[in-house]
Amino acid sequence: MKFKKYWLLLVLSIAAAILTACVENNDSAAPQGNSEGSSEGDTRTFKIAHVVQESHVWNATAVKFGEELSALSDGRLNVDIYPASQLGAEADMVQQIETGTVDFGFITNAYMSTREDSLNAWFMPYLFNNLEEAVAMRDSEEAKQMLEALSSQGLVGLDFAFAGNRHVLMKDGFAETPEDLKGKKIRIIGSPAMQSYWEKVGAGPTAMPLSEVYTSLQTGVIDGIDIDLDALATEKYYETAKYLTLTNQMTFPTVIVMSQKIYDELSPEDQDIVKQAMKTAVDWGVEEAVKREASNLETLKAAGVEVQESIDTAPFQAVTDEVRKEFSDKSDIVKSFIETVESK
Incomplete structure (x- = not known):
């Protein structure tokens, strides 16, 4: 009996010694620094999602961001890009960003703009004569307020990049006056300001994803599309519709967002690297977008697209005033944004 007790005590002593050694080893291996986030020196590959093709300027900007991120972090931080809605519709993407899976x-x-009223400011009709004027508002106080407003949704608003201004491509004829558009089924991206504008013009705005546009034009489900030149060139919608009117009725940004959950996991140093890399990438991307406005137009002309390069916007003035008032009444940021642009 005494022999059994001796062996039991010996086994328990050995077990206690092993447990103590494991705990001490884990303590010494624990990462130093911010215990609530990642430490500087961590290796990480981020997921980026968007809806456009790989040839689009937004994807090129995402690629540039990855290059800058890797360079600034000595290869520790990298990106995987999921273009062309590979991770689902935008509502799904944003949900994944909120939870931190993207x-x-x-x-x-x-x-x-369906989630934050102030973002409709970018879609106020005929506010910008060209893309350069829109890009100049990227660093405005109002633009910063729009990005800050996204914090309540679990998102870090980082910046705005641009694809170009919006124009109209039709299967039959140009879109120079509201009469040319009355009753026409025009594909739009679902947005409060876009919906309001096209309804007031007298068209039949039809929201649908990019993946359905080509066949919808081809089969006559829609008569035309509200589109930027980069998407028009990369998606090749001109193969089914030949009449392009450079209306410049709105500009078209992408809102670059990051998961607040993921951002908070990063060390302060890596947070700074992310912000610096993104700014450099977007600075490059907006310049590229401006260049592409001209090159895409030449590409479209070479493909046989008939182009009406300028229109008299006076016939659209009444609609413009109505839409601007509607959204200024909803958001002080929209009102201030319009006033700032008009004062320049």
Whole structure:
């Protein structure tokens, strides 16, 4: 009996010694620094999601961000890009970003304006004569307020990038006056301001994803589309519709967002790296977008597209005034944004 007790005490002593050694070893291996986030020196690959093709300027900007991120972090931080709605519709993407299963999104301002009223400011009719004027508002106080407003949704608003201004491609004839558009089924991206504008013009705005546009034009489900030149060139909608009117009725940003959950996991140093890399990438991307406005137009002309390069916007003035008032009444940021642009 005494022999059994001796062996039992010996086994328990050995077990206690092993447990103590494991605990001490784990303590010494624990990462130093911010215990609530990642430490500087961690290796990480972020997921970026968006809806456009790989040839689109937004994807090129995401690629540039990955290059800058890797360079600034000495290869520790990298990205995987999921283009062309590979991770679902934008509503699904944003939900994944909120939960942290996707890290970044280049989400259309059209979709984001359904979640934050102030973002409709970018869609005020005929506010910008060209893309350069829109890009100049990227660093405005109002633009910063729009991004800050997204914090309540579990999102870090990082920046705005651009695809170009919006124009009209029709299967039959140009779109120079509201009469040319009355009763026409025009594909739009679902957005409060876009919906309001096209309804007031007298058209039949029809929201649908990019993946359905080509066949819808081809089969006559829609008569035309509200589109930027980069998407028009990369998606090749000109193969089914030949009449392009450079209306410049709105601009078209993407809202670049990051998961707040993921951002908070990063060390302060890595947070700074992310922000610096994104700014450099978007600075490059907006310049590229401006260049593409001209090159895409030449590409479209070479493909046989008939182009009406300028229109008199006076016939659209009444609609413009109505839409601007409607959304200024909903958001002080929209009102201030319009006033700032008009004062320049």
